[in-house]
Amino acid sequence: MSGTDLFKVIRGGCVLDIAKHQANPADLLIRDNRIAEIMAPGAAAPAQAESIDASECLIVPGLINAHTHSHGGLAKGSGDRWPLELLLNASSWLSANRTTEHMYLSSLVGALEMVRKGCTACYDLYLELPLPSAEGVEAVAQAYRDVGMRAVVAPMTADYTFYQAIPGLLDALPNAQRQQMEAIRMQPGETIIAACRTLLDQVSFDRSRLCLALAPTIPLHCTDDLIIAHRDLAREYDVGLHMHLAESKVQAVSGLKRYGKTLTAHLDGLGFLGPNFTAAHAVWLDTGDIRRLADRGASVAHNAGSNLRLGSGIAAAYDMVQAGVNVGIGTDGANCSDNQNMFEAMRFASFVSRVRSQDYERWLQAEQVLRMATEGSAKALGFGDDVGRLTPGYKADLVFLNLNHVNYLPLNDAVHQLVHTE
DSSP states (O other), X not given: OOTTOOEEEEESOEEEETTTTEEEEOEEEEETTEEEEEEOTTOOOOTTOEEEEOTTEEEEEOEEEEEEOGGGGGGTTOOSSOOHHHHHHHHHHHHSSOOHHHHHHHHHHHHHHHHXXXXXXXXEEEOOSSSOOHHHHHHHHHHHHHHXXXXXXXXXXXXXXXXXXXXXXXXXXXXXXXXXXXTOOOOOHHHHHHHHHHHHHHOOOOTTTEEEEEXXXXXXXXXXXHHHHHHHHHHHHTOEEEEEESOSHHHHHHHHHHHSSOHHHHHHHTTOOSTTEEEEEOOSOOHHHHHHHHHHTOEEEEOHHHHHHTTOOOOOHHHHHHHTOXXXXXXXXXXXXXXXXXXXXXXXXXXXXXXXXXXXXXXXXXXXXXXXXXXIHHHHHTOTTTSSOOSTTSBOOEEEEETTSGGGSSOSOHHHHHHHTO
16 A cells, blocks of 8 residues: 555445345445455455445446447437338438537537446447548537446448348349439448558557547448458457447348358358457357357447347347357447336346246346446456446446436345336
8 A cells, every 4th residue: 555545435335245135235446546445344445445425325246238339319309110221221311411519419429428327448430421530529429428437439431232132132122213322432441441551650549538449330331341441450459349230130040041051150250259359239049159159259239228128039049149149239329229228227137138038047137137237348348457346446436326227116126127117
């Protein structure tokens, strides 16, 4: 202990013990923003420690959003009976022509909602057209700084349009419309990679709070050359990779048609899967796909709410967990999931597992879901050794919940009530 250490002591609260499903009275000693000790109520603390009163509060680890889109913040409530493919077609008019101020404000709206609903970190796949820029990513990052969240910020990229991505779609269009769609072009892959390299060279973050990652958006929307170039760039700069994988039936069937194998198998063949890779959605996977993800140490961001909203299906999250895949929980963007409420995302994740299987032994347990939304998401973001647990040595990213709220009266099982009533 040195004279420059900064101490806080949080007194009077009930600290969640996930394994025991209990919340018992305890004090927390915080040293330099890390949990130093979980102490008996009233235990001695350093004289210089700032005291924080947490009376009648349930103290839990901050929830972590494994998949969102900050550009969706200004587009919430757009579209009703839209499946994924209609949303993708609308993405340009929903999110293009944004100034850096628009990007900042859209990110700020989402970050504020996440923090107010118990989320302290997120993996943000943001969209900037025609190319990601240092100014754009700085605008997004500044919103998270101003709110006080941790974030991994990844620009989404693609070198195929939607109409090029789906085999046979252009040929199915009337001639005039086909000509219009053929005239639309994304930026060339070389230009995209050059822009991403510039970001990685020019933008410097405190990596304990903000990180850059890369997000070639959807396999079908990217040439193999672009996917491989992202893979190599991620290795060179030691950053994460995030991609929407087999989110819809259209994507799954189109992948088989284009590649002659599943999308996951194709990415595996390109050497894209690994511990730094997070697959968003992963709805339309077979058992071999799940095994590949587990064997490669990859993560999945389970977005049950948006999968329901878009009618995409129900991911086999229980099977993934049993196979050893690291699974986190995400809200997805406000343009396709409307709110950024991680408590609701947990509830959806729990409940949809009970629809997918009639065998109740194959339903996700509340404890599994809570760990997915904390430890699992933290690992997906690359923060797994620092956040996601209420344990000495971990960052004190804490959420205080009112034990007098009707959700916790009576407090029968703290874990169940966090997942299912908050």
